[in-house]
Amino acid sequence: MFSVVRTIWYVLLHMFHKRITVQYPDEKPYLAPRYRGRIILSRDPDGGERCVACYLCAAACPVDCIALQATEDPTGRRYPEFFRINFSRCIFCGFCEEACPTYAIQLTPDFEMGEYQRPNLVYEKEDLLINGPGKYPGYNFWRVCGVQIGGKDKGEAENEGPPVDIHSLLP
Amino acid sequence: MTSPYPILSILGILIVTLTLAAGLIWLERRLLALWQDRYGPNRVGPFGLLQVLADMIKIFFKEDWIPPFADKAVFVAAPAIIVVTVLMSFAVVPVAPGIIVSDLDVGLLFVLAMSSLGVYSVVLAGWSSDNKYALLGGVRAAAQMLSYEVFMGLSLMGVVLLAGSFNLTAIVEAQRNLWFVAPQFLGFVLFLIAGAAETRRLPFDLPEAESELIAGFHSEYSGMKFGMFFVGEYLGVILISCLITILFFGGWLGPVLPPIVWFLIKVMFFIAFFILMRAALPRPRFDQLMSWGWKLMLPLALANLLITGAVVLAWRS
Numbered sequence: 001m002f003s004v005v006r007t008i009w010y011v012l013l014h015m016f017h018k019r020i021t022v023q024y025p026d027e028k029p030y031l032a033p034r035y036r037g038r039i040i041l042s043r044d045p046d047g048g049e050r051c052v053a054c055y056l057c058a059a060a061c062p063v064d065c066i067a068l069q070a071t072e073d074p075t076g077r078r079y080p081e082f083f084r085i086n087f088s089r090c091i092f093c094g095f096c097e098e099a100c101p102t103y104a105i106q107l108t109p110d111f112e113m114g115e116y117q118r119p120n121l122v123y124e125k126e127d128l129l130i131n132g133p134g135k136y137p138g139y140n141f142w143r144v145c146g147v148q149i150g151g152k153d154k155g156e157a158e159n160e161g162p163p164v165d166i167h168s169l170l171p
Numbered sequence: 172m173t174s175p176y177p178i179l180s181i182l183g184i185l186i187v188t189l190t191l192a193a194g195l196i197w198l199e200r201r202l203l204a205l206w207q208d209r210y211g212p213n214r215v216g217p218f219g220l221l222q223v224l225a226d227m228i229k230i231f232f233k234e235d236w237i238p239p240f241a242d243k244a245v246f247v248a249a250p251a252i253i254v255v256t257v258l259m260s261f262a263v264v265p266v267a268p269g270i271i272v273s274d275l276d277v278g279l280l281f282v283l284a285m286s287s288l289g290v291y292s293v294v295l296a297g298w299s300s301d302n303k304y305a306l307l308g309g310v311r312a313a314a315q316m317l318s319y320e321v322f323m324g325l326s327l328m329g330v331v332l333l334a335g336s337f338n339l340t341a342i343v344e345a346q347r348n349l350w351f352v353a354p355q356f357l358g359f360v361l362f363l364i365a366g367a368a369e370t371r372r373l374p375f376d377l378p379e380a381e382s383e384l385i386a387g388f389h390s391e392y393s394g395m396k397f398g399m400f401f402v403g404e405y406l407g408v409i410l411i412s413c414l415i416t417i418l419f420f421g422g423w424l425g426p427v428l429p430p431i432v433w434f435l436i437k438v439m440f441f442i443a444f445f446i447l448m449r450a451a452l453p454r455p456r457f458d459q460l461m462s463w464g465w466k467l468m469l470p471l472a473l474a475n476l477l478i479t480g481a482v483v484l485a486w487r488s
Contacts, residue, residue, distance in 0.1 A: 008451045008452070014205075014206045014208055019210055021210050
């Protein structure tokens with residue numbers, strides 16, 4: 001019987017406690033920088049698309065919401081012809097970001113993507129691409145990899161020696 | 172003595188109680204939120220007050236569906252019974268001197284009788300729904316009311332002995348010197364518990380028990396019929412709070428402020444207390460409820476009555 005009275009008293013005291021509710025539209029919650037929200041495609045520091053259309057994100061996606069088609073420009077640089085994310089399917093698991101070898105696909109701390117019509121949740125490449133490098137400012141995949149593209153020949157990448165002359169006998 | 176303006180009293184009490192019952196929906200949600208570290212409805216209008224209006228519009232436009240397997244006449248009558256019986260009880264509630272619909276000499280008996288009739292609503296609703304959960308709720312309601320009705324009446328007999336009348340106005344007037352809560356504290360506690368059980372409020376909402384029985388006796392109800400049960404429940408809370416105020420806390424008696432204000436303050440305090448009980452206490456098991464009712468509350472009520480009677484006898488002789 002005493003415990004009942006004590007319970008009532010303690011619950012009464014709760015009116016002096018701090019409210020837990022975050023009054024959302026007026027008061028935005030703090031989202032960590034690594035929050036998994038709206039997906040974007042980032043660019044190199046020099047402005048080129050980072051995505052090399054390797055399909056790893058589409059393969060990693062557990063709900064198959066990513067669709068893309070690879071193509072190459074005349075200099076041999078791969079990029080997606082189209083890149084489409086269906087956000088009405090996306091579960092924001094972040095597996096695509098983990099799978100991406102070039103830091104191109106990234107999740108951002110933004111979740112306010114409400115739409116009245118479902119087709120509007122299908123984002124095309126121009127909706128996804130942003131004008132910056134996202135979470136990895138200095139990283140430029142094409143400057144690190146050994147693949148030859150326009151403006152960068154074999155052996156010109158960072159930390160890459162000149163190509164070995166396989167026809168020479170000299171060490 | 173009846174009111175000098177009977178029509179005005181009837182309309183006034185009707186309008187105020189029904190508005191208060193609707194307002195309680197908002198008040199309950201706000202207070203529950205207050206005690207659960209939340210805000211509650213605070214978006215619609217000032218302090219979320221227009222939430223009541225929004226809820227009412229919503230409930231009016233909901234589909235009012237009668238299940239094809241239900242006993243139609245009884246199904247429709249059940250929600251009306253609870254509202255009618257509770258509103259009938261308000262006829263004898265003296266709000267302030269002169270503001271009363273009918274000053275019956277057996278006012279207290281009338282209230283008890285009406286609250287007993289109100290049980291029909293729940294039992295018939297549960298039975299006519301032809302739904303096993305509703306039936307379980309109805310059966311629980313019948314058993315609960317039966318056991319709690321007994322000591323509810325007995326716990327009030329101490330007050331009647333002290334006041335020497337069943338007339339509610341006379342009972343209030345008898346408390347000029349001392350509120351009956353002091354000599355009848357046990358009776359007050361018993362009546363509080365019985366009142367919560369009578370209005371099927373948490374922690375005694377076993378006929379409803381949404382975690383076990385979906386919604387208990389009103390599982391099959393929708394639209395305004397469901398709304399009637401809701402209004403009936405809130406009216407019941409107001410009625411029990413009024414009765415506690417009248418029987419144990421001196422009704423409209425109080426210094427400085429006008430009588431009606433004192434009455435409203437006291438009633439609101441007990442309404443808030445009922446909501447606090449809902450926020451704080453868990454629901455007992457059904458067998459616990461029954462055994463408390465018969466093995467603890469009833470003997471206590473009888474002992475209270477016996478001792479009060481003996482003291483009053485000794486005092487008078």
